[in-house]
Each structure stands twice: as structure tokens, then as C-alpha cells.
Amino acid sequence: xxxxxxxxADELIANAAYIGTPGKGILAADESTGTIGKRLxxxxxxxxxxxxxxxxxxxxxxxxxxxxLSGVILFEETLYQKSSNGTPFVDILKKGGVLPGIKVxxxxxxxxxxxxxxxxxxxxxxxxxxxxxxxxxxxxxKWRAVLKIGQNEPSELAIHENAYxxxxxxxxxxxxxxxxxxxxxxxxxxxxxxxxxxxxTERVLAACYKALSDHHVLLEGTLLKPNMVTPGSxxxxxxxxxxxxxxxxxxxRTVPAAVPAIVFLSxxxxxxxxxxxxxxxxxxxTKKPWSLSFSFGRALQQSxxxxxxxxxxNVKKAQEAFLVRCKANSEATLGAYKGDAQLGEGAxxxxxxxxxxx
Amino acid sequence: MSxxxxxxADELIANAAYIGTPGKGILAADESTGTIGKRFxxxxxxxxxxxxxxxxxxxxxxxxxxxxISGIILFEETLYQKTASGKPFVDVMKEAGVLPGIKVxxxxxxxxxxxxxxxxxxxxxxxxxxxxxxxxxxxxxKWRAVLKIGANEPSELSIHENAYxxxxxxxxxxxxxxxxxxxxxxxxxxxxxxxxxxxxTERVLAACYKALNDHHVILEGTLLKPNMVTPGSxxxxxxxxxxxxxxxxxxxxRTVPAAVPAVVFLSxxxxxxxxxxxxxxxxxxxGKKPWSLTFSYGRALQQSxxxxxxxxxxNVEKAQNAFLARAKANSEATIGAYKGDAQLGEGAxxxxxxxxxxx
Numbered sequence: 080x081x082x083x084x085x086x087x088a089d090e091l092i093a094n095a096a097y098i099g100t101p102g103k104g105i106l107a108a109d110e111s112t113g114t115i116g117k118r119l120x121x122x123x124x125x126x127x128x129x130x131x132x133x134x135x136x137x138x139x140x141x142x143x144x145x146x147x148l149s150g151v152i153l154f155e156e157t158l159y160q161k162s163s164n165g166t167p168f169v170d171i172l173k174k175g176g177v178l179p180g181i182k183v184x185x186x187x188x189x190x191x192x193x194x195x196x197x198x199x200x201x202x203x204x205x206x207x208x209x210x211x212x213x214x215x216x217x218x219x220x221k222w223r224a225v226l227k228i229g230q231n232e233p234s235e236l237a238i239h240e241n242a243y244x245x246x247x248x249x250x251x252x253x254x255x256x257x258x259x260x261x262x263x264x265x266x267x268x269x270x271x272x273x274x275x276x277x278x279x280t281e282r283v284l285a286a287c288y289k290a291l292s293d294h295h296v297l298l299e300g301t302l303l304k305p306n307m308v309t310p311g312s313x314x315x316x317x318x319x320x321x322x323x324x325x326x327x328x329x330x331x332r333t334v335p336a337a338v339p340a341i342v343f344l345s346x347x348x349x350x351x352x353x354x355x356x357x358x359x360x361x362x363x364x365t366k367k368p369w370s371l372s373f374s375f376g377r378a379l380q381q382s383x384x385x386x387x388x389x390x391x392x393n394v395k396k397a398q399e400a401f402l403v404r405c406k407a408n409s410e411a412t413l414g415a416y417k418g419d420a421q422l423g424e425g426a427x428x429x430x431x432x433x434x435x436x437x
Numbered sequence: 438m439s440x441x442x443x444x445x446a447d448e449l450i451a452n453a454a455y456i457g458t459p460g461k462g463i464l465a466a467d468e469s470t471g472t473i474g475k476r477f478x479x480x481x482x483x484x485x486x487x488x489x490x491x492x493x494x495x496x497x498x499x500x501x502x503x504x505x506i507s508g509i510i511l512f513e514e515t516l517y518q519k520t521a522s523g524k525p526f527v528d529v530m531k532e533a534g535v536l537p538g539i540k541v542x543x544x545x546x547x548x549x550x551x552x553x554x555x556x557x558x559x560x561x562x563x564x565x566x567x568x569x570x571x572x573x574x575x576x577x578x579k580w581r582a583v584l585k586i587g588a589n590e591p592s593e594l595s596i597h598e599n600a601y602x603x604x605x606x607x608x609x610x611x612x613x614x615x616x617x618x619x620x621x622x623x624x625x626x627x628x629x630x631x632x633x634x635x636x637x638t639e640r641v642l643a644a645c646y647k648a649l650n651d652h653h654v655i656l657e658g659t660l661l662k663p664n665m666v667t668p669g670s671x672x673x674x675x676x677x678x679x680x681x682x683x684x685x686x687x688x689x690x691r692t693v694p695a696a697v698p699a700v701v702f703l704s705x706x707x708x709x710x711x712x713x714x715x716x717x718x719x720x721x722x723x724g725k726k727p728w729s730l731t732f733s734y735g736r737a738l739q740q741s742x743x744x745x746x747x748x749x750x751x752n753v754e755k756a757q758n759a760f761l762a763r764a765k766a767n768s769e770a771t772i773g774a775y776k777g778d779a780q781l782g783e784g785a786x787x788x789x790x791x792x793x794x795x796x
Binding site for chain 1: 439440639640643644646647650651656687689690691692693694695696725726727
């Protein structure tokens, strides 16, 4: 085959398939220290280690939530944290049948000569870091590449750099036992229509899979984390069924069947939008040789954060809000969401931040 | 979408899907005048237009055969020929629910600086030719790119040239209403093992789909005609049909988008029976297969028919029986239902491998 022979091949394939189990998906809880700071400040909570720990404990110990999850992406700090009674988070997750994942990129930098386009860094010493994370219990990784739609964007250079960076990251992960999530996010910012987003998404994904083939990546041991295909943030909204049709068609045109699961990012969508759109995709009758699930950050945590407000006495209520979104998205992976989730405060609120940086 | 807007889009999509109808496949009867001459020589038949016409009439009028066929690829001469009673071949086909196809490439030429690697020619004026063929009744086209496995082959240059030639041909076809069959044949010649063939096949197919995307081709309106993944012709070990099936389907899962409605395998140097048994195993395999898996066979559908005919009018019925047996067998193979009980005509188990095969 064109993939390299990894001693972890069977494990990678099994873990990637597990993450795509129907009824489950990923909680993206890998906000960097800077980014979680912005979230915490929006609810007037101080950005200190104990608060960051408390938030993640709140999420991971929510009764009934872990069965809705197959994986949780963590920031490095969190990988080594424990609950207040001293149990390592990775143990809590593993016991709950949830694979720990780790964000391994080091953010974006601008590409000289482009109009604000970026590439993602983090390849230096990545192999050693992956080994370390595997020893700490991580079984999958995530690397976010970012592209934007504009007059002349994304440029061929930006597409190539981001695709080949993702491919190099992916094979290094596989050499070290981590399933790589391949995330080529095309930002929703802009006034373009859904057709433009579809064209760009197809072009970007085709480039990604060519790069992955060139780099001998074992596709059965990877996951894809793409944007859904939607109109730009400054354009009129469309129905979930329309988003579903364009999104699934783009994937049919570019994502090989060997990829076990596609775990969508939520971009700037509200909690409720993200769930409804995922649900519509899973209801669509057409060829879908991969699971279609979620890897949501903001769209799983928004109302939970608001409800918590950093206060111990709000933990139970906040956990209830979190469970509601977990269950709703679990149902959406089966096309069974009835739109009846208790809407927590903020669930319908757009989470779009222009030119979003993690 | 990243594909261009064709006024023929709906028709292309419908025709491509139709060709992949379970139980049906393609008869590749597009041998050039030179190539059919070699076939005729082997059965002592003169290579004249009337004999070429007679052979194709034999095939297209075999009672009960066309129900197993969704498309027939023709050489240009045949597109304009008629039965002995004066009925155009394209009408015979259309009435039987068979789409006429047309070979549009003009053969291969060597790429300078490589070790005998080739690229395919035929792009000049292709749009006008496609228009003409569409008017004559053709609804799909075929273009054969050829790659080989060797110590340093296929080279990056040869993969790129052949992939981008295929993509340019494909979009020109779609602009003119013809469903393009994308055929990147990796020759079976060589002593390599099945793993090597799998590796090369995956690399070549990945390059093809990148090229098709770059050229804005509508994948739902295309077909793929690949080689199966097998050991080389000189490899010491043979592979069972189940092993060929596993490696072949895996290679396709890793490279062929679900938007492609059907994969129509070439038979390469396989015997009639091998080609059927392998296709059957492919369709029996449990795994993700979001495209139809069927046949586009030339030699592997006609070998025993040719031998039975020998150019003689009195043998036509016998020859037609031989053709029907293979057509039916392959139809069953497309649904994984072939029991291996086709009446083996003379030559059905005979390898059809010709080293470094040129059409």
C-alpha cells in the first residue's frame, strides 16, 4: 500500500473507528491558556490554573455525559491535571470509555506575501512530544490549519502549505501511536454564498488527501475535522437541509471511504445550530461511507460556561446544561434529534468571533 | 462546487449512474484497426472492413446478451457502421438499452528522458470530435493512459503527465455531453508482488483525483476504469481471487471519492474466467464500497467468441452462444453471484497477457 508500515497500525485503526461510534463524538476542550482566558473573562472568572482545572472537572465528571463522548481533546496542561480528589483526568476519561486527545500545534503565523493568510507551526520536535503524550495516555491528536475565503483567497500557496503541514503532522503522529485529526478549517468570515464555500471546501479537501497520500499516511487511522459548508457569516442563513446537502456532497467528492469518521467543527455556529445541522446531515439519504459526528468546543460548552459563572454552587446546574448538549449531539449523530433540548441560556446565541484565533 | 457548470450535467450524471446498474457492465469493442488485425490474424481472418463489421454485428445481435450490457465502447469506424440489413449499430444498441461509447485517444508516445514511459495523445481538436460523436449517438468516451511498474517506474513525471492528460480529456468530454471513462492502466508486466501493485495503484489514483479536482471535473458524471490489484505477470506467487479483491477494494477505498458512481475494471492480461472470478470476489467482499464495481472487458469477453467464430458465417450461432455465456457470467459477477459454472468456451482459461500490450 502507499501508507507506511506503522507498528501502531492496528491500534490506530481501532481507535479511529471507535471515535466514530454512532451516538458518540468529541468534546473539544483544548482551549489554550490564552483562549480559555477570553472565555473565563466573559463570565468574570479569573484565568488561573485552579479555575481552568475546575471547569474541566465540571465537564468530565458530569453524570451521564461520558457515554455520549468517544474522545476529549485536551490542552497540554490539562493532560496532567487531576480532579479535586486526586484522580488524573486521563483516568476518569479512560474509565468512562473516552479516549484522551491532545492539541499538538503551536498556533498560526502569517505567510509572507499573502493577504493575511497563515500556516500552522509545531512540527519541530513533534515526534518526541507525541511519544510523551502517548505515555501520558493520549491516543489521538489535533492540529488546526486555517484558511479564509476572500477575493484572492485561499491562494494556491496557502492551500499547499496547510495541506502539506497537516500531512507531515499526521504521519509523525502515526509513527508515535496517535490518531491524527486532520483539521483544515475554512473560516466562515465573509459575505460569500454557500456555493463559494462548497467550491473552496472541495478544493482544499482534495489538496489535503493528495498530501496525505504523498506522505504515506494510513487513512484508516485518521479522522477529518472540517467546517460544514455554509454561507459566509455576513450572508443570509440557509436551512439545515441545504447545509447538509452541500456539506455531504463536498465530502463525497473528496474524502476517501477509508477514512472512518468525519467530526465537524462548529465554527461560529450556536449550540442549537450546530446540533441541527449535524442532525440534518445524518438524516440525508445518500452515500455516506464515513460516520458523521461532532468535535465541538464552543458549541458544547457555551451555556454550561454561562450557567457555571465560576461558582461552586452552580456546578450541578452547569453540568445539567452540559448533559443536555451532549445528549442532543449524540442524537444528532443518529439523525434522531427532535429539537427539544432544554435550551440553556445562550444555546441559540451565535458563537461567531470574526477571524477567530484559538 | 469546484466542478464547472455543464449544460449536460444532469444527463452526464444519469448516464454514468446507468452504466453502473447492478447486473450490467461494458463491452470494450473499441479495438483500433491495427489491433483488431492482430486478433483476426490469430484466427486466420482477413482484416477488411466487412469482417470488422461482421464481428461487431455478431456481438451486438447476440440474442439475450445486451440485457447484461450497459455500454459498448466503439472505435470510430464502428460508430458509423450498420448491420447486414442496414440498421445502424447505434440504433441496435439504443433499442436494447445500451449506451454507445467512443474511444477518443490517439495512442501513446514515449516521454523523453524516461525509461520507456508513455503519455497519451489526442487532446488537439478533441472538443470538436466529441461534439461530432455525440451527434452520432455516443454518450460516453474512453481514453487509455498507461503506466508501468519498474525499478524507477512509474516516475513522478509520468504519473503527473498521464493524470493531467486524463483530467483535461475528461472535462472536454463533459463540455460536450460525453461521460468520460478515466482509465489509468498500470500494466501487469513485471515480477513485483501484489503489495507493490497496491502501492503504485494508490499513488496513481490519488494523483488522478487531484488532477480531476484541479480541472473542475464533475465526478458524479465520470467512470473509473482501473486495473485490479494483482501480482505482476512474472511474479513467482499467484494470488487467490479473495486476496486480489481485498487489495483492490482497499486501494479504491483509499483513493476514489464516493461521488464516482461506478468503477469498471479492465481485464489486462487475465483470462476470461479469471476476470470473472476476480470481479465476483470483489463484489462478495464485505466492506465499504460506495461505487458499483463492474466490468469493462475487451479480450476477457471476446476471446472464446473469436475462436468459435473463426470468421465463418456457419459458426455465428456457436460464437454467439460463447459470447452470451461470458456476458451472463460477468453480469452475475457484478452481484457476487457467479458460481463458476459458465460453459467454458475454448480459450476461456487461456491467459490473454501480451507483454507490454499496445492497443
